[in-house]
Amino acid sequence: MPLVPNSFPAVLLASGSPRRRELLASLGVEFQVQAADLDEYSDETHPAAVARDLALQKCRAVAALHPGAVVIASDTVVALGEQQLAKPADSAENADFLRRLSGKAHHVYSGVAVSSSAGEDAEVSETRVVFRPLTPGEVAWYAHSGEGLDKAGGYGIQGLGAALIERIEGEYTGVVGFPLSVVIRLLRRHGVAVWGEE
Template identity: 45%
Template structure:
């Protein structure tokens, strides 16, 4: 059986694959993650997931590679990871009291086969106070997360409802990923 490799250093994706009882290793992708933000969000996450998986497949061509990427989109605007407190504040203010879309793209590659898909989950936020935003940013949690929040951490306190797969918001639609891996005989 071929070795399974996660093309991500994300501790959340690692944890999800472990939750799925998969045996895998990690080889972090080093690709440029800049994209054309005028493209639809589903295309952006699929493109980034594919770039990451292809990059790692070049180094491990006898393996099955999982690449993934997650973005937040509101009113057609893509929110990536914030670079500083100001960006995190702006993103959280934008999400406050509104619905937004979270997309996770997944690319599963081997030399012989490619599967590419995305999942979308709609997340509804409570109205946030300035104090809540300041305290959340002070926690440090927003800085490695698309849209400046993590649903699996303190950011869960902002979530009013979700419509779709919770794990898509965390960073990997686990059930669908496992089903797609079965087609690779994993």
């Protein structure tokens, strides 16, 4: 969607995620959505580096279309040991993810990138998530719900998936995919008022 010259919003959110829209709106930030159109691939191997790299790729893709605007992008990577769990392809893979996560700890890395005329910044939040042991019936029920199909790791902590989790160590909104402590810090660094503060 083209922006009217000299009237772009304070922020362009380079994501179509409704969860990220809700979280950014909760900060009192004026923004429009301009989802990044790119194939998500990174040459990085560590999940934190992958999350940072993909957030930067999304940010740069949108910033190239709207020079001078403040652009924010985010990407989330779920890692169980050395294995990265992306979005499951179907309910069967979703169930497989849940069986692997059951009773174990995993890490969620959410990268945030912000660019403006002042340059660009990127940071990554890390949250340790522990699943409670799940019964076969719980795995089947949640996988059948479809909630996890569009989420890294195959579950949503902000929805039905909250019942899968025993505890977390770190930032809750990082697991949702938009760590607000990082978002606030980077937006303020680029001159965006949060909650009315200049």
